[in-house]
Amino acid sequence: MIDLGWAPPVGGDVVVAPAGCEWDAVRASTAVASAAFQILDGTENCAAIVDARAGWVYWLLPPGERGGFAHWERLGQYVTLLTAGSGTHYVGVPPSHRPAGPGLHWRITGEWSGRYLAQPYYLGAVLTSAVCLAHGPGALPGQCAWCERELDPAYAVTVHGRRAAGDAEPQPLSVHPACARAARLRASSQEPRA
Template identity: 50%
Template sequence: MRQRAWVPPAGETVTLLSTGERWDAVRTHTAIAARAFDVLDGIEGSAAIIDPHTCTAYWLLPPREAALAPWEQWERLRPYVTVLPARTDTSATYLGVPPAGRHNSPGLHWRVPGGWSGQYLSRPAILSAALAPAVLAVHGADALPLRCQVCDRAVERDRAVTAVGRRHPDDPVRRRLTAHRACARHAHLTIEGPAQ
């Protein structure tokens, strides 16, 4: 993992910076962020940017490390969580970054947890893991697609099946699994029917 030592510009004004150079960025609604902070404050001591005018929260990740969390996890969190695209040859995504010392509203500011580590960049795997239950807490149990227990990718509820068998050949017991129909067949599971 890359260094998480990046710090925002000093001064008094917000600076517009492009994603993908100094850091990647993840965006969500502040209601989801508030639930995620309940988990993250105990295990991930990094700051997040809060925009109270748009009710948006942003976490910054070391550049090109969003993909270190399973990309399927980010895909599963859409449309509630967005990984902002990095700069390309033809376009860039810009984010307003508050100065390092701005930790309070009004306006764009850093939300720092109690016992803050001084880090402005978050760890992708921890962040994505904390955002999933936060989305479910805010939007309900059906907000996210199910996860196939064979391939770990998202599976739409109406396309999932319940199957019985071993997830891996060396699993000691057979159990009930939710899976894509094709994954269940490939793993030689006994398909019972549509997922409940």
């Protein structure tokens, strides 16, 4: 189970902390965040850090849990994942008592859950929709119908296969070359993919 129990400092001022230690962070523009808040409010009531001066909003995730959402790479042009790795990324974290600006503050909704950490998979799915709302339906690259990872159309192959359990007949699927064999095998086995 994912631990969502982290909380920011209670008093004092903004603390600059490295991503990847106590939490990972997701950074998005205020345009994407505004669209995300329309979806998140009332469903995933976790807090977000707003940096109005820089035009960024940050959501904090449990450290190392970003793998729960496989599509972060598709969002890369609009959303930045800040984790432990080759370079250290620092995020300004406001104290818990600062729910409004000026300056760094927490965005907390009226139905706030009391959580400062977001659920990675849910947030990732919401940000995917938010990018499309903010920048149009063609903003994100396509994805492989088999593994659902980013798919460059120049390298896509088309196979006949079943993508979902409800698919009665094999259908044309755009997939990575490496996924093509698995998709063909699933189609020939007459067993829909679970």
